[in-house]
Amino acid sequence: MFDHAYNSYMDYAYPADELMPLSCRGRVRGLEPNRGDIDDSLGKFDNDIVVSVFETNIRVLGGLLGAHVMADVLKQRGERMQWYRDELLHMAKELGYRLLPAFNTTSGLPYPRVNLRYGVVNPLSRTGTESDTCTACAGTTILEFAALSRLSGDPIFEEHARKAMDVLWEKRQRGSDLVGTVINIHNGDWVRRDSGVGAGIDSYYEYLMKAYILLGDKVYLNRFNTHYSAIMKYISQPPLLLNVHMHNPTINVRSWMDSLLAFFPGLQVLRGDLKPAIETHEMLYQVTKQHNFLPEAFTTEFRVHWGQHPLRPEFAESTYFLYKATGDPYYLNVGQSIVEKLNTHARVPCGFAAVQDVRTGTHEDRMDSFFLAEMFKYLYLLFSEKSQLPINIDDYIFTTEAHLLPVSLSTTQPPCHTNNTEPQAHEDDLFSYSCPSAQTLFPNNPTFAKTIRDSYKYLTGVGRAQQASPDSQKGVYKLKLVAEVSQTPEHEEVVPLIVQLISPPFLGRTVLTAGSAKFGMDLTKQEHGSVPYTACGPIENAVELQGHIALALRGDCMFAAKARRLQEAGATGVIFIDHREGSSSAETPLFQMVGDGEPTNDITVPLVFLFSKEGATLTATLQEHHNVDVLLLPKEKQLGKDFAEGETESTTIQLVLEQSETDTETNNEAWDQPSENAGCAMENVSAKSRPYHLSSSQGYPKSSHVKHSWNYIDLHRVRWYDA
Incomplete structure (x- = not known):
């Protein structure tokens, strides 16, 4: 994969700044559309060009x-x-001098x-009018600048980087300790006072922790802690990790x-705090399951907020560190x-293309340098044994762009003497000074990571209940996390159900794959239960709903709450639609x-x-035909499953239900045809399986009874209810 991406750049783009993988050519500064600050990090040193200090530092x-x-x-190895x-x-x-x-x-x-040639204050520089910068932009130079000072012997770089870090520390909000x-x-x-761990701040926190690892300076560890x-x-x-007001x-400033x-x-793995690391990583993994990649922004319900995905490597990075810490396969x-997913959804003939919108899978004509520098490095390390690596990876620290700097730099020369910030007094906390190891921390529980993940494994959204804490006048809001789907063991298969349309003109040929529930009637065993429970909210059309199946949209409250509410109203079953x-x-794993x-x-x-998509098929069918009969049953008991595809339409009709006299409004003569093969069809369906009659919310009969082989099975109509 790396060879495909790198060779594509060399074949089609070199020596241009970067590859345009859809156009199969290079992006040349001034000739192709500029992509903003990302583009500004690319260029030649002695040129009259304006570049991003942040991007040029971390990348170049x-x-x-x-x-x-x-x-x-x-x-040195000879x-x-x-x-x-x-x-x-x-x-x-x-380059350092030019920055x-x-x-x-x-x-x-x-x-x-x-400006790489004229600096900032020079009239020819075309810069210097800016008054603001992001926290990460100012606080993500200490690793590169300190390494440059210690490798070159010139302390000026480390001095400037330390000064910037000192300012950010001094400007933190003293009440919350946030920036x-x-x-x-x-x-x-402060120009923008929202505080989080994502865009605009992320690598400032990262570099505090890594500056301690690289330089051995406890000042940075104390600040990070x-x-x-x-x-x-x-x-x-x-x-979740949600932005707040500093x-x-x-x-919370956004959702x-x-x-x-x-x-x-x-x-968090570097910090040694594995439990929240596992939790957040699992949440992110569930987002990728739904959208193939992490959208640039997504809501707490995992809906797409910004659909772009420029092949960012951060999720792969955390995956590598968690595997290294836990050894969990x-x-x-x-x-x-x-x-x-990269090979399926991003690979193109000339490299790998960014995804313009994860909802549609459309591509963007760009392949950023971090894709080569980070993504493949972390994936290679993830799947490599330690003995296969040419270096001892533990002797190095990764910069935010995954470039390796040796931790031995802390001993090459004394730390810079211009740091005026004294370490804060902290109680001895050896855990804060150690690296995590699952084998050391949890020797008797090798599957502890799985235990944590199981709470979030099939999470498809997080419902939030805001509750004021008694120790705060304005209220500290806590999240009530609700996993709506089953905590099924990782290797346990979810048995699929189906919704099969059996009335004309479908005649059993339209089958919709459905997921099951851990509660309610077990359709695989045909069990029957007891009386309804109290509803969690009023239902306005309860009279119309009685004796019918309800179609309910997912969201706003829990599946179980909806089921209780609709059962109390008299519904004979519920089809939830995502x-x-x-x-x-076809694209998302079934869950319970x-x-x-x-x-x-x-x-x-x-x-x-x-x-x-399956729900749209069902609702569109209901709107067009008004009266639709369906079966809810396990997939292996699908009606007509064992019959050859070449059966004639008349034969298929004979395999479905015979209509009773009380349900003549469909006016389909085919349903009046008696069939000696009706009993054959029932060999695949339990005598207590339930076919349901779907209809629009108009005044159709609520139920009917089927003659002959299915005389104990009720046909019911459906009512749409936006639960």
Whole structure:
């Protein structure tokens, strides 16, 4: 996969800045449409071009330093690259000097953009008018700049990076210990005060933790732990990570999450906090199951907020770190799914193309550098044994772009002396200074990760109940997490049900795959239950609903609550239809609906679940034909399943029900034809299986009875109810 992507760049794009995989040509600055800040990180050093300080640092400078480190390792072994004379380090140093003018501000926070030839204040620079930068933009230089200083011997780079980190720390909100998203580079005032772990802030937290690992400076660990405690107190609402207001963290500022937060479980692994890492990662995995990839932004119900997916690697990164920490082969399966989806939905003849919209699968003519630098590196490491690697990976720390820097840099020279921030006094917490190991932390429970995952394994949305905490005047809002689907063991198969349309003109040929429920009537055993339970809300059309099957949209309340409500109103069964547009049984694994934490043996009506596409087929059929008979039964008992596909229509008609005199409104003569083969059809269907009659919400008879072989089976009509 890497060879396909890299060779495509070399064959079709080199020496252009990047590959356009759909056009099979390179994107040349000034000739092709500019893609904004991403494009600004790409270019030549001694050019009159304005670049993003952040992107140039993490991609170009970090790449040069990582390549230099690897080249030096090969040279020291005496095997390869004996010709190497630190050329890559010299290039990195030149680039570092060209980035330094961006730090010439009153606060020490860097300008977001710099001209590689003219700097910032020069009249020819075409930059320097900006007043704001993002927190991550200012706080994601310490690894690369400190490494450059220690490899080159010039402390100026580390000094400037430390100064920027000091400013961000000093400007944190002292009450919450959170930082905002955008800050003024001149006076340090916060411009955007929403705080989270995703876009705009993400790598600031990452670099605090990794600066401690790389440089051995406890100042950064203490700062990270302070921020981390605040994150877990206010932002983390497992498995969610929701932005809050930094000055009033009891308020969620939005109900959606962005895909960049997918790095956070990996950072939690480095911190040693495995449980929330497993929870959030599993939530993200469920999102990828629904949409193939992580959308750029998605809601707490996993609906698409922004549909783009530029082949971001953060989810693969966290998958690798969780596997490394736990050794759980489950994460190898997750990695396999990433590989398969990339090959199925992103691979094109000239590389891999970003996804413009995960809902449609359309492509975008771009393949970002981080796809090569990060995605394949983490996937390769995930599936490789330690003995197969040319280096000891534990001797290195990954930058945010997955470039490797040696942790031995902490011993190459004393830390920079310009750091004026003293470590805060902390109680001894050895756990905060250690790396996680499932074998060490949980020696008697090797499957602890699975135990945590099972609570979220089939999560398809998170219902939130806001509740004011008594220790807060304005209320600290807590999330009540509700998993609507079954906690089925990972290797247990969900037995599919079907909704089969048996009335003319369908005659059993339209079969919709459905999921089952852990409560209600068991259609595989044909069990019958007891009396209804109290409804959770009023039903306005209860009279019309009596004796009919209800079609209910998923959402707003739990499956079990809907079932109780509709059963109380007199419904004889419920077909739930997914509210997520475009979902289908062909693309989404079946699951079993579960209860709401209360006893569910009071729910006795049969319940099935249809994904959106199958539900659309059913509702469209109902609108067109008004009267539709259906069977709800296990898939292996599908009517007519054992008969040859070449049966004539008349034979098929003889296999379905004979209409009774009380249900003559359909006026189909075929239903009046007696059949000696009716009993044959029933050999595949239990005598207590229930065929249901679907209709629109007009005044049709509520029930009828079937003669002959099915004289104990009631036909019922359906009523649409938006539960």
